[in-house]
Amino acid sequence: MSWDQHQQYRLAMERRILRERLPDFRFFDPLRDTFVSGFWDSSQGNTYRIVVTIPPGFPDECPSCFIADPSPLVGHDQPMNDYGNSHRMHTWQAESAHPDWTKICTYKPASWSASHSIEKVVHKAMLWVEAFEAHKESGRDIADFLLDMD
Numbered sequence: 001m002s003w004d005q006h007q008q009y010r011l012a013m014e015r016r017i018l019r020e021r022l023p024d025f026r027f028f029d030p031l032r033d034t035f036v037s038g039f040w041d042s043s044q045g046n047t048y049r050i051v052v053t054i055p056p057g058f059p060d061e062c063p064s065c066f067i068a069d070p071s072p073l074v075g076h077d078q079p080m081n082d083y084g085n086s087h088r089m090h091t092w093q094a095e096s097a098h099p100d101w102t103k104i105c106t107y108k109p110a111s112w113s114a115s116h117s118i119e120k121v122v123h124k125a126m127l128w129v130e131a132f133e134a135h136k137e138s139g140r141d142i143a144d145f146l147l148d149m150d
Contacts, residue, residue, distance in 0.1 A: 002031070010059050014118045025050070025122055036118055037068070040126055044133050050125045051101070052118055062112035064092075065125050066101040067132075073102040075132065076139040088141040090128060104128045 003011060011030065018025050018036065025038030034054040041047050049069035055061040067073050073080045075089075080102040083089040092103040106124040107116065131145035 003034075007058060011054070017117060017119050018122075021119055022122055036122070038122070039069075040129065042126075042129050042133055046133065048129050050122060050129075052121050052125070054118070059114040059116075062107050062109040063118065063121055064095070065104050065106045065121055066098060067104060067125070067129070068098070068101045071100040071102075073132075076136050080132075088143050089135075090131070090142050090146060 011027070011034070015027050018027070022038065024040065025036055028035050028037060036052040036054070037049065039047055039049050047069075048067055051066045051068045053064045053066070055063060067080075080089065080091055081094045081100070083091045084093045085091070087105075090105040092105055094101065094103055104125060106121045106128065127146060128142065131142045134140070134145045135142045
Protein backbone atom coordinates (compact mmCIF):
# COMPACT_ATOMS: atom_id res chain seq x y z
CA MET A 1 0.00 0.00 0.00
CA SER A 2 1.24 3.48 -0.68
CA TRP A 3 -0.13 6.68 0.76
CA ASP A 4 -0.98 9.63 -1.49
CA GLN A 5 0.35 13.09 -0.69
CA HIS A 6 -2.76 14.13 1.29
CA GLN A 7 -2.61 10.94 3.37
CA GLN A 8 1.13 11.36 4.00
CA TYR A 9 0.52 14.87 5.30
CA ARG A 10 -2.32 13.69 7.52
CA LEU A 11 -0.30 10.78 8.92
CA ALA A 12 2.63 13.11 9.65
CA MET A 13 0.25 15.39 11.55
CA GLU A 14 -1.21 12.43 13.46
CA ARG A 15 2.31 11.21 14.30
CA ARG A 16 3.26 14.66 15.66
CA ILE A 17 0.10 14.86 17.79
CA LEU A 18 0.72 11.42 19.29
CA ARG A 19 4.37 12.24 19.97
CA GLU A 20 3.32 15.39 21.86
CA ARG A 21 0.20 14.17 23.66
CA LEU A 22 0.54 10.37 23.94
CA PRO A 23 4.28 9.67 23.78
CA ASP A 24 3.81 6.02 24.77
CA PHE A 25 2.02 5.42 21.43
CA ARG A 26 4.00 5.15 18.20
CA PHE A 27 3.46 4.60 14.49
CA PHE A 28 4.78 1.39 12.96
CA ASP A 29 5.32 0.26 9.35
CA PRO A 30 4.51 3.67 7.85
CA LEU A 31 4.81 2.42 4.24
CA ARG A 32 2.70 -0.75 4.34
CA ASP A 33 0.38 -2.05 7.04
CA THR A 34 0.49 1.10 9.12
CA PHE A 35 -0.61 0.90 12.73
CA VAL A 36 -0.27 2.70 16.04
CA SER A 37 0.59 0.76 19.16
CA GLY A 38 1.28 1.53 22.77
CA PHE A 39 0.86 0.34 26.31
CA TRP A 40 -1.47 1.99 28.77
CA ASP A 41 -1.92 1.42 32.49
CA SER A 42 -5.53 1.53 33.68
CA SER A 43 -6.62 3.20 36.90
CA GLN A 44 -6.56 -0.31 38.44
CA GLY A 45 -2.86 -0.59 37.56
CA ASN A 46 -3.30 -3.19 34.81
CA THR A 47 -1.34 -2.80 31.58
CA TYR A 48 -3.02 -3.11 28.18
CA ARG A 49 -1.55 -2.93 24.69
CA ILE A 50 -3.78 -0.89 22.41
CA VAL A 51 -3.35 -1.21 18.63
CA VAL A 52 -5.03 1.01 16.04
CA THR A 53 -4.76 -0.21 12.44
CA ILE A 54 -4.83 2.46 9.76
CA PRO A 55 -6.91 1.42 6.72
CA PRO A 56 -5.97 2.23 3.10
CA GLY A 57 -8.72 4.86 2.88
CA PHE A 58 -7.62 6.83 5.95
CA PRO A 59 -8.55 9.56 6.91
CA ASP A 60 -11.89 8.99 5.21
CA GLU A 61 -12.06 5.35 6.36
CA CYS A 62 -12.49 4.35 10.00
CA PRO A 63 -9.46 2.80 11.76
CA SER A 64 -9.90 -0.44 13.67
CA CYS A 65 -8.94 -0.62 17.34
CA PHE A 66 -7.84 -3.67 19.32
CA ILE A 67 -6.80 -4.71 22.77
CA ALA A 68 -3.81 -6.86 21.78
CA ASP A 69 -2.56 -7.66 25.27
CA PRO A 70 -3.62 -9.34 27.41
CA SER A 71 -4.65 -11.84 24.80
CA PRO A 72 -7.10 -13.43 24.89
CA LEU A 73 -8.93 -10.83 26.94
CA VAL A 74 -11.21 -12.49 29.48
CA GLY A 75 -14.12 -10.55 30.93
CA HIS A 76 -16.30 -11.28 33.94
CA ASP A 77 -17.16 -14.81 32.92
CA GLN A 78 -15.98 -15.43 29.34
CA PRO A 79 -13.47 -14.30 26.71
CA MET A 80 -14.47 -10.98 25.19
CA ASN A 81 -14.14 -12.37 21.64
CA ASP A 82 -17.04 -14.71 22.42
CA TYR A 83 -19.36 -11.69 22.23
CA GLY A 84 -18.56 -11.02 18.55
CA ASN A 85 -20.45 -7.96 17.26
CA SER A 86 -22.03 -6.72 20.46
CA HIS A 87 -23.42 -3.30 21.27
CA ARG A 88 -23.71 -4.38 24.92
CA MET A 89 -19.97 -4.99 25.09
CA HIS A 90 -18.84 -2.47 22.46
CA THR A 91 -16.98 -5.20 20.58
CA TRP A 92 -16.70 -6.31 16.97
CA GLN A 93 -16.12 -9.79 15.58
CA ALA A 94 -12.44 -10.75 15.83
CA GLU A 95 -10.43 -10.40 12.62
CA SER A 96 -8.73 -13.40 11.05
CA ALA A 97 -5.38 -11.59 10.95
CA HIS A 98 -5.48 -11.22 14.76
CA PRO A 99 -7.90 -13.84 16.09
CA ASP A 100 -6.85 -13.50 19.74
CA TRP A 101 -7.00 -9.70 19.83
CA THR A 102 -10.25 -8.13 21.04
CA LYS A 103 -11.60 -5.70 18.43
CA ILE A 104 -13.34 -2.90 20.28
CA CYS A 105 -15.81 -0.33 19.04
CA THR A 106 -14.47 3.19 19.29
CA TYR A 107 -16.47 4.42 16.29
CA LYS A 108 -19.17 2.97 14.11
CA PRO A 109 -17.74 3.07 10.58
CA ALA A 110 -20.80 5.01 9.36
CA SER A 111 -20.16 7.67 12.01
CA TRP A 112 -16.47 8.09 11.22
CA SER A 113 -15.36 11.41 9.78
CA ALA A 114 -11.97 12.64 8.61
CA SER A 115 -12.32 15.27 11.35
CA HIS A 116 -11.68 12.54 13.96
CA SER A 117 -8.11 11.81 15.00
CA ILE A 118 -6.13 8.73 15.92
CA GLU A 119 -5.50 10.40 19.27
CA LYS A 120 -9.26 10.40 19.89
CA VAL A 121 -9.46 6.71 18.92
CA VAL A 122 -6.76 5.92 21.49
CA HIS A 123 -8.53 7.97 24.17
CA LYS A 124 -11.78 6.14 23.47
CA ALA A 125 -9.91 2.83 23.76
CA MET A 126 -8.65 3.94 27.18
CA LEU A 127 -12.23 4.65 28.25
CA TRP A 128 -13.24 1.23 26.94
CA VAL A 129 -10.54 -0.36 29.11
CA GLU A 130 -11.87 1.41 32.21
CA ALA A 131 -15.40 0.20 31.37
CA PHE A 132 -14.02 -3.31 30.75
CA GLU A 133 -12.47 -3.38 34.20
CA ALA A 134 -15.77 -2.29 35.76
CA HIS A 135 -17.49 -5.07 33.76
CA LYS A 136 -14.92 -7.57 34.95
CA GLU A 137 -15.67 -6.72 38.60
CA SER A 138 -19.43 -6.36 38.36
CA GLY A 139 -20.52 -8.53 35.45
CA ARG A 140 -22.49 -5.59 34.03
CA ASP A 141 -22.34 -4.78 30.32
CA ILE A 142 -19.61 -2.44 29.13
CA ALA A 143 -22.34 -0.28 27.57
CA ASP A 144 -23.55 0.48 31.12
CA PHE A 145 -20.33 2.39 31.76
CA LEU A 146 -19.94 4.27 28.46
CA LEU A 147 -21.93 7.09 26.94
CA ASP A 148 -23.45 5.99 23.65
CA MET A 149 -21.98 8.65 21.42
CA ASP A 150 -19.39 8.97 18.66
